[in-house]
Amino acid sequence: MRLSSLPSARTTTSILVVLFISLSSFYVGVSIGIHAASCDCREQEETPHLSDKALQRKVEELARQKVKSQLVELCETLSPGTISDEPKASPSRNDGGSPLFSKSLSHFAQGLARVSKVDLMETYDFGVPMNADSEGLDALILYNKKEALPSNKDIARMARHEDPTKPLPLLSAETATENCDAMNVVLINNPGNTRQCFALVGGQYQSYHVQRWLRRPDHGSAPLNPNLSLKLSSRSWEASGRQLFVPPSKHHVEQHQKRLLTYLTESENIKSRLRQTLKKHESKTVIILTCNLGQSELLLNFACSARARGFDLKNVVVFLRIDERVGGGYGTCDIYEEKLMASIPKEQAAQYGDTVFSSVMFAKVLCVQLVNELGYDLLFQDVDVVWYKSPLDFFHDKALPVFDMYFQDDGSRSLRRGIYSDNSFTHLT
Structure with missing residues (x-):
């Protein structure tokens, strides 16, 4: 009974x-x-x-x-x-062997465990900076298969929540992932502090990006509206209804096409001349700067500070907008490629993100690519910095993990800078 x-x-x-x-x-x-x-x-x-x-x-x-x-x-x-008189199966178990993981979920969910966020991000370098307020917070590990659960049987039973009176286990990052052959990492935040939820759909194609759905209007800028249906949205949509990345105008598209056509047409000739210049350097690592006339004072400040501290600048290559030796007298290698730099304005940018600023940014990308294609490792930096120590000593440290690129943390956690929060201020490629 x-x-x-x-x-x-x-x-x-x-x-x-x-x-x-x-x-x-x-x-x-x-x-x-x-x-x-x-x-x-x-x-x-x-x-x-x-x-x-x-x-x-x-x-x-x-x-x-x-x-x-x-x-x-x-x-x-x-x-x-x-x-x-007849025994009935507990509806909470749903034939899945666990009150939490029913049979209908077991095809992709077999257990959950907690791991300290700090421990997880210090054990595995996800390539993103950890937020300052991470102490005391946990990450959640979802196991797709029973075989991926930790080896300890008591911990595995707790992860499967077989005893509803016991909490999810809090494990070290090593223990939690000891049987995981693959680990998918989803970095979560709540931009705009919206009423957010996550839908995990198993048994589908393995997606490597996160879809974002918002209750937003089809057109225009307006805050999220709970009366509207959820719509698939790009990462540029904010909760305020504003799009950060609007498509470029026809004028801007044509302008960039002309610049790109010039670069593609002249790139082989530019690389041929650049190769002869870089052969003079003893090291396979060079330091790249890009400068127009409006930024020349910043370049001189960098060069003077480096010389005063005794740093050798012979591996510093400066791509200039003008055919003048701005920093060459301080030991840098100055390069002027007229067809590459002619479209770059001479004056300094009036504000962040204006047309002058964007044009110089375009030149920075091209200069980095040209040197990199010639087989050189490079440190790119802006001209508005000075060195306290030589950055190359850090990047050449054999004890560091092997990465293709190192970026300085921009500090911003906005959608524009996510997910790596990288800044062109300083990076090694």
Whole structure:
């Protein structure tokens, strides 16, 4: 017999206990009474009497009948469905062996574990800077297969939440991932502090990006509206309804096409001349700077500071907008490629992101690519910095993990800078 609900089970149990005590008392009382009566009968020889064994059987039969009749009355008074003769599977388990991971989820979800966020990001270098307020926060590990669970059986049972009274295990990053042959990492934040949720869909194509759906209008800029349907949105949409990355105008497209055509047409000739210049350098690592006339004072400040601290600048290559030796007198290698740099304005940018700023950024990309294609490792930096120590000593440290690129942390955690928060200020390629 199985009780379908806890309150009903407690009520029924209490009734049965009281009934059992009452019937037991009744049975004992009847037995004593009959036994006493049988003793009195022995004193009267002319009165026929039953044997003690017969009386005992009679009492037991009466007691059984009494219990049976009262149980029938009790069951009739209880509400239907309180007691079930047939055992039923617990709806919380759903045939998955765990209250949390039902059979319908087990094709991609077999367990969960907690790991300190700091421990996880220090154990595995995801290539992104860790936020300053990460101490005391946990990351969540979802296991797709039972074989990926930690080897310790007690921990595995906790990860599967087989005992709902126990919390999810808090493990070290090494223990949590000891049996994972592959690990997919999803970096999560909540830009705009929206009412956000995540949909994990198993049994599909392995996607390597996260789709973002927003309750936004089809056109224009307006805040999210809970009355609108969810729409697939690019990463440039903000909760305010503003798009950070609008498509370029026809004028800008044509302008960039002309610059790109010039570069592609002249790149082989430029690389041929550049190769002869770079051969003079003893090292296969060079330092690249790009500068127009408006930034020349910043370049001179860098060169003077480096010389004052005793740094050798012979591996510093400066791509100039003008055919003048701006920093060459301080030991740098100045290069002027007219067809590459002619489209770059001479004046300094009036503000961040204006047309002058964007044009110089385009030149930075091309200069880095040209040197890199010639087989050189390079450190690119802006001209508005000075050195406290030589950065090449850090990048040449054999103890560092091997990466293709190192970037300085931009500091910004905006959509524009995500996910790596990299800045062209300083990077090694």
